[in-house]
Amino acid sequence: MRYRRVKGTRDILPHEAEARRGLESQVHEQLSKAGFLPILTPTFEYYELYQRSTGESSDIVTKEMYRFQDMGGRDLALRPEGTPSVMRAVLENRLKIPIRLWYVMPMFRQDKPQKGRYREHTQVGVEVIGEAEPQADIELIKLGFDLFTLMGIKGMFLELNTIGCRECRSGYTEQLTGFLKEHHDELCADCKVRMNRNPLRVFDCKVASCQSILKQAPSQRDHLCSACIEHFDAVKAGLERFSIPYEENERLVRGLDYYSRTVIEFKSSTLGAQDTVCGGGRYDYLMGELGGPPTAAVGFAFGVERALLASRGEGIFEFNQSSIPLLLLPLGDEAKVYSLELLFKLREAGIGVQAEFRSGNLSKQLKRANTRNACKVLIIGENEIASGKFILRDMQTGDQQEVGFDELLNLFCSAKGQSC
């Protein structure tokens, strides 16, 4: 094969493309009800935007970005995640805050592909901008929970943590760094790097020896300020009140630098190694970081591909085998021309109709109709053209009737929306 798709990219073939349309329209409906407005941002931005927001300690920025220069020498990058672009757009276009925005956009990360991980993938993102109260966190989490339930995500569970605010975190990271320095020689190479860049990330480490050291590490819980504790308690109380099951996971810190306080991940046990369907949290400092006014915000994003993987064959985006409600079967050259005319007239009337233009006797045409999964066929031969009456055949039952054009319209318009 001479031409292949680029590593880590996928062709989304008709049946999956249909499923995605179904998913998107459901998401749109739910989010509209919750007051979210759609937004779309460019596929590439200045590299610096991601560097400043996603952060220097994140894997995304350090090793996964598609970074390039354009002909004007601009330092650009393909969008690896949506939140920075959306916040930039809010700021740049002076959108009125508070505002709730959502998007579905492709994201690009040059990671090594495997199941549920692609170099181009699609995220649905949801951002609540300008709401600092824990109720916003609760509403958002409930929204996600309901959405994933509706989609039929199998083996779903929610992990929850708080990573504090600037004030309480700085004291904690200081203490944590001190602890890590004491154990410097026992740590793995990755953790030695993490220690300096973003010490909280050491909790992500899967190396057994690191984990056993970390058991004795100071707990962030003991360093949360009273405001952060209050916020976290309110969120947890809300989840309990609305019967949203969750697991508290002190190890959950998220790979992006801009989070504060609440962080969440929805996971599915069916996905294997890449089990996170949705990640998110609060990012009260990001707007300020980008040079805007201090603006609290909370949001999440879920991967469309993973959501589909985790719910295959279930939920809202099942789709029907594509079938043709009515297929015109012309017999002979004259009938072909005639059937084209008929095709346009019927379609104008709103009927989902197609025509078979290949030549062949009736036997062959019916065979083709069968292969193409036609519900009903209209046989158009010399006799039919002469009389203006066509034979309408039901491909399932084999019933046939002679119908004129007007009769045909009536039959199909009254049966609109029905499958065969």
Added chain:
RNA sequence: GUGGGUGUAGCUCAGUUGGCAGAGCACUUGACUGUGGCUCAAGAUGCCGGGGGUUCAAGUCCCCUCACCCACCCCA
């Protein structure tokens, strides 16, 4: 970057101790020239991922390489 697995027909996959390249599904044609699905018959389809080596002989054994998948890591 580090492991493991898989590459054979359009698809799913067999292929034995090295001995003519196979099956099922799908496809084409006919039986059936204005009535499909079922059945029967016939047919087409391959750089066996690529390169090199061993051998009288390689899909099969050896070396190299590429691609894809999975896992580590990280995340959606």
